[in-house]
Amino acid sequence: MAKLTTQRQALLDIINASHRHWDADELARAMSDAGQSIGIATVYRGLAALESQGLIDSIQLADKKRYERADKAHHDHMVCTECGHIEEFSHQTIEQLQLAAAHEKGFTLTGHQLVMFGLCHQCAKGSES
Amino acid sequence: MAKLTTQRQALLDIINASHRHWDADELARAMSDAGQSIGIATVYRGLAALESQGLIDSIQLADKKRYERADKAHHDHMVCTECGHIEEFSHQTIEQLQLAAAHEKGFTLTGHQLVMFGLCHQCAKGSES
DNA sequence: CAGATAGGTGATAACGATTATCGTTATGTC
């Protein structure tokens, strides 16, 4: 039903070209920098379409949603509160224990999001007094 | 430095009176219903003050922040995407594995938030075809 | 007590991310 238009393909290409976690604004700017300016509403619509088709993934951080490529195994995120760096990790046992905890409370799980906050290696080093 | 004023005490009392997870608007309405109307800005400021003093806790959900009493052990949350019901759970092993995962990536953890989405027992029953 | 100082309060403007609206444009089908 939803079409993979020129601009949606371009968004997808940008996202698939790295492991970055993009927000809508960054993508609009990247398109613009590439000489292919795009309306911000089109970015939001395109991202929603791509995500609903499973072509990209997203994480909801406190302020904004960030999108990333979907061709990776499920993982969760660590966010550096100093520089914004996002580190990925996956832990099979944590996933299993989550399922167990949900089951114990009678919950039918459809998803989850684990975000850890702290200082990345770089920023922890830099802030030593 | 920050004062525990009459309205802040009232907010704290409401929050401590149950295990609910309140948003700013609900608290303003509760105050109003109790005959003690309060400006919405005062609610936000009061909640920020109470939280920074460790008198209340909060969780950041996709759209809004919700506040709850702080006199409970750390726990995480399951949110029913159908009715909004929030179930709490805590899993010691999950917490420990998170620390291990962070350490492995060189992250100094300052916090985390695990939110699981799905259907609560009630809603799962109701949606059987 | 009078004045000074430090916060707090409340109405409301501003903000930032996202969504809705609406006229225009591209794409697909006959």
Next chain:
DNA sequence: GACATAACGATAATCGTTATCACCTATCTG
């Protein structure tokens, strides 16, 4: 080509939250 169906883009609107700013309180000081 003509019509239907989405997508596009500019922009208004929405919503949670924060900033402003003109009063209010306390609390302190002499």
